[in-house]
Amino acid sequence: MxxxxxxxxxxxxxxxxxxxxxxxxxxxxGKFVLASVILTxxxxxxxxxxxxxxxxxxxxxxxxxxxxxxxxxxxxxVCLQN
Numbered sequence: 001m002x003x004x005x006x007x008x009x010x011x012x013x014x015x016x017x018x019x020x021x022x023x024x025x026x027x028x029x030g031k032f033v034l035a036s037v038i039l040t041x042x043x044x045x046x047x048x049x050x051x052x053x054x055x056x057x058x059x060x061x062x063x064x065x066x067x068x069x070x071x072x073x074x075x076x077x078v079c080l081q082n
Contacts, residue, residue: 022029
């Protein structure tokens with residue numbers, strides 16, 4: 001009779017098995033990576049440069065809240081004189 005635990009252990013792949021596959025196929029992997037890098041460089045060199053910037057400038061209206069507005073108006077007058 002076959003033990004279920006031993007059957008499932010045979011189906012598992014360890015990290016060493018992955019490493020062996022990577023080392024066996026390293027030339028193909030390296031060629032694929034190199035081709036991807038070269039293709040990316042060529043495409044980026046043929047693309048047109050697009051530069052853009054956006055700016056939004058808004059003013060903030062002062063609130064009239066009694067004593068603090070007096071100080072704000074005084075500071076505004078002092079800053080405008082300089």
